[in-house]
Amino acid sequence: MHVLPGILLSLALMSVALAPAQARTNWPTPPVVVDTNPQVSGPLTGGTADHRKFEILQKPFASGPDVTKACLSCHTETGKHFMKNIHWTWDYKDPVTNQQLGKKYLINNFCTNARGNEGMCAQCHAGYGWKDESFDFTNEGNIDCLVCHDLTGTYYKTPNSSGNAACSVMFEGKPAIDLSYIAQRVGLPERANCGACHFNGGGGDNVKHGDLSTALKSPSRELDVHMSPQGLNFACTACHVTKDHVWAGSRYDVIAKDEGGQGKPGQRRDVATCESCHGVTPHQSGSIEHRKLNHHVASVACQTCHIPAFARGGVATMMDWDWRTAGKTKDGEGYHEHGYTQGNGQERYTYKSIKGNFTYAENVVPEYAWFNGQMHYTTIDSRFDTKAQPIAINAFDGSRDDIRSRIWPFKRMHTWLPFDTGNGTLVYTHLWGDDNEAYWGNYDMGKSIARGMKDFGLPYSGQFGFVETISYWPITHMVAPKEDALACRECHAQNGRLDTVEGVYLPGRDRNYWLDLAGVLLVSGTIGGTLAHGLMRRLLRKHHKGENH
Amino acid sequence: MATRRVLIFSIFERFWHWAQMALIMTMLVTGFAIHGLYVSIPFDTAVTLHTLAALALLALWILSTFWLFTTGNWKHYMPTSEGLGQVLRFYSYGIFQGERHPYRKAYWRKHNPLQAIAYLALKLVLFPAIWISGLIYLFYFAWGDVRFAAAGLEWVALIHTATAYAILAFVIIHVYMLTIGHSFAAHVAPMLTGFDEVDLTPEEEAYLTADEPSHIR
Numbered sequence: 001m002h003v004l005p006g007i008l009l010s011l012a013l014m015s016v017a018l019a020p021a022q023a024r025t026n027w028p029t030p031p032v033v034v035d036t037n038p039q040v041s042g043p044l045t046g047g048t049a050d051h052r053k054f055e056i057l058q059k060p061f062a063s064g065p066d067v068t069k070a071c072l073s074c075h076t077e078t079g080k081h082f083m084k085n086i087h088w089t090w091d092y093k094d095p096v097t098n099q100q101l102g103k104k105y106l107i108n109n110f111c112t113n114a115r116g117n118e119g120m121c122a123q124c125h126a127g128y129g130w131k132d133e134s135f136d137f138t139n140e141g142n143i144d145c146l147v148c149h150d151l152t153g154t155y156y157k158t159p160n161s162s163g164n165a166a167c168s169v170m171f172e173g174k175p176a177i178d179l180s181y182i183a184q185r186v187g188l189p190e191r192a193n194c195g196a197c198h199f200n201g202g203g204g205d206n207v208k209h210g211d212l213s214t215a216l217k218s219p220s221r222e223l224d225v226h227m228s229p230q231g232l233n234f235a236c237t238a239c240h241v242t243k244d245h246v247w248a249g250s251r252y253d254v255i256a257k258d259e260g261g262q263g264k265p266g267q268r269r270d271v272a273t274c275e276s277c278h279g280v281t282p283h284q285s286g287s288i289e290h291r292k293l294n295h296h297v298a299s300v301a302c303q304t305c306h307i308p309a310f311a312r313g314g315v316a317t318m319m320d321w322d323w324r325t326a327g328k329t330k331d332g333e334g335y336h337e338h339g340y341t342q343g344n345g346q347e348r349y350t351y352k353s354i355k356g357n358f359t360y361a362e363n364v365v366p367e368y369a370w371f372n373g374q375m376h377y378t379t380i381d382s383r384f385d386t387k388a389q390p391i392a393i394n395a396f397d398g399s400r401d402d403i404r405s406r407i408w409p410f411k412r413m414h415t416w417l418p419f420d421t422g423n424g425t426l427v428y429t430h431l432w433g434d435d436n437e438a439y440w441g442n443y444d445m446g447k448s449i450a451r452g453m454k455d456f457g458l459p460y461s462g463q464f465g466f467v468e469t470i471s472y473w474p475i476t477h478m479v480a481p482k483e484d485a486l487a488c489r490e491c492h493a494q495n496g497r498l499d500t501v502e503g504v505y506l507p508g509r510d511r512n513y514w515l516d517l518a519g520v521l522l523v524s525g526t527i528g529g530t531l532a533h534g535l536m537r538r539l540l541r542k543h544h545k546g547e548n549h
Numbered sequence: 550m551a552t553r554r555v556l557i558f559s560i561f562e563r564f565w566h567w568a569q570m571a572l573i574m575t576m577l578v579t580g581f582a583i584h585g586l587y588v589s590i591p592f593d594t595a596v597t598l599h600t601l602a603a604l605a606l607l608a609l610w611i612l613s614t615f616w617l618f619t620t621g622n623w624k625h626y627m628p629t630s631e632g633l634g635q636v637l638r639f640y641s642y643g644i645f646q647g648e649r650h651p652y653r654k655a656y657w658r659k660h661n662p663l664q665a666i667a668y669l670a671l672k673l674v675l676f677p678a679i680w681i682s683g684l685i686y687l688f689y690f691a692w693g694d695v696r697f698a699a700a701g702l703e704w705v706a707l708i709h710t711a712t713a714y715a716i717l718a719f720v721i722i723h724v725y726m727l728t729i730g731h732s733f734a735a736h737v738a739p740m741l742t743g744f745d746e747v748d749l750t751p752e753e754e755a756y757l758t759a760d761e762p763s764h765i766r
Contacts, residue, residue: 288596288600289593292596295693488596505703515707516710523721526721526722530722
């Protein structure tokens with residue numbers, strides 16, 4: 001009786017210590033209350049079928065794909081639709097730069113790369129069993145319907161391949177999934193469904209985006225006026241409107257300035273912009289102030305004023321990650337250190353052997369810059385000048401003179417990433433795997449890179465170092481209620497939020513030093529002159545008792 | 550020639566003066582707040598007041614310009630060099646010697662030569678500079694997309710601000726002038742009551758007494 005709790009405790013501690021992704025701690029998704037306060041899902045309302053009444057779902061299912069088969073037997077065209085979307089393909093080619101983007105290929109400055117680590121990373125792929133290059137993207141039977149449509153909060157995913165033995169413990173001891181129960185209780189995705197992955201990108205709660213955290217599962221009105229159950233109770237798809245399982249709104253294809261607004265009467269616009277609901281003259285009282293604010297729409301993104309800070313609501317975001325310190329062990333074992341307690345009381349790791357050092361922040365004031373929606377990524381193929389650090393993982397275009405640009409808020413993520421010093425390229429690291437080259441378990445970065453590059457036939461000089469990188473995350477969620485929008489002087493002031501934004505004359509911020517000096521001299525000189533004149537009159541009048549008109 | 554108290558500022562003129570005073574003071578206080586010289590007024594409040602006051606002032610100016618030309622009062626502002634030297638000499642020297650102001654208000658000429666030139670310059674240089682630059686500034690939303698608009702706005706703002714400083718200096722001198730001679734109150738009184746002491750020819754006196762008895766005391 002005394003041994004069992006001890007074993008459980010040590011297992012629990014190990015799992016915490018070695019957790020390569022905090023995402024896991026958010027499985028299963030917390031139960032959502034069905035029907036009592038349904039979330040609003042854009043043009044779709046759901047509720048046209050009670051899945052408990054479908055015979056095909058009233059049986060035990062041996063596996064997820066079996067459920068999918070049942071789903072597709074009624075939703076006959078959905079598989080074909082679904083396989084076109086990015087949640088399935090993880091693949092996006094930028095039509096302007098022709099860069100090959102998508103999670104399948106990209107390097108980010110968090111957990112580096114999904115490629116080669118799909119066994120772990122593809123837990124967030126909306127499919128079953130992607131663990132390596134052999135995954136069949138043409139088999140609609142591999143689609144995971146439940147991860148998005150489960151409304152019971154009891155569904156969860158585990159890695160598609162086993163990692164190092166030390167890692168696998170953290171996926172043990174989960175409650176069994178009752179697939180039949182879940183399949184009968186599906187519905188339109190709620191925030192918790194999308195959030196299972198999108199709130200936990202980068203390996204933990206709000207690590208990556210800064211404006212997407214578990215606090216949005218049930219946010220206060222102050223945190224997010226649209227998503228709050230006290231407000232509009234929007235599901236993600238209320239804005240990310242969906243057509244044939246393709247969603248509007250993408251970080252690869254950003255609409256920085258939407259001049260289409262609400263569209264023509266009756267026209268449906270498949271965009272996730274603020275303007276698609278609020279129009280292009282959103283401040284409607286007709287007052288001088290509102291007219292003036294409407295003029296700002298041409299040059300300032302809605303998000304700039306209406307999201308005063310990100311990482312609000314008690315969940316911190318990661319601002320800095322240092323891979324240089326990863327790999328330290330105690331007695332040959334990996335370990336972690338707490339060092340940050342966030343607003344909601346939860347502890348966050350500030351060091352993990354498998355990842356390095358982290359810095360967190362909350363209620364972060366964004367950085368602001370002109371942005372026209374176009375990103376330029378540093379991909380695995382990009383060669384860079386190692387002296388020109390930091391390297392922008394995703395540089396972006398925009399300026400005052402670019403008609404498509406507006407001033408946008410960004411989270412700026414700073415990371416020391418491993419790179420190939422010989423070739424001047426970023427590298428794929430082999431983090432996940434039950435082998436002696438996976439970094440998570442062996443802590444040998446050199447081996448991990450060599451394997452990560454070799455698996456995809458990529459050149460590696462054999463020498464690695466660490467490079468400073470920056471990634472930019474346009475901030476667009478956590479929209480505050482209007483009374484919390486920025487006051488004018490947050491920007492129209494010296495040392496204000498837009499202090500570094502160039503190309504505009506900003507009243508209150510900008511002034512000509514010499515003009516102001518001349519003006520102050522003129523005014524003070526005039527006052528001084530009149531005082532002197534008056535004083536002379538008073539003094540000299542004593543000598544001349546005559547009339548003084 | 551007799552010195553009598555005569556109505557020289559009609560009720561419209563007095564309304565014009567005081568409304569303009571209130572609006573210009575509002576514009577100055579809110580304008581320099583927008584410029585960022587002080588932050589005690591919220592920016593949105595300052596912008597709203599500045600804009601409303603500007604529109605009201607423009608309306609007032611249109612009205613007063615119409616009035617000046619329809620009533621013939623524009624003639625009071627015609628510049629003249631005659632007597633200008635004497636007035637300048639008085640303010641820079643004679644005043645300290647206890648001399649009497651050299652100018653006598655006439656019924657057909659209520660401003661001394663220095664006043665006439667100063668007010669004319671205000672009407673023809675400073676006011677147009679500020680309202681033209683102000684309107685261009687206000688309508689930035691309509692031309693913000695043209696090439697070099699941002700640089701253009703900077704120049705507009707520069708002219709607007711420079712003119713504002715000049716108008717502030719004018720206001721200071723204008724108010725100081727009221728302290729010269731009789732009491733401050735005595736100088737302000739004509740702009741309140743409309744009546745001031747004017748040298749009248751016998752013909753003017755006879756005309757006013759006979760035909761405009763309410764204009765002469």
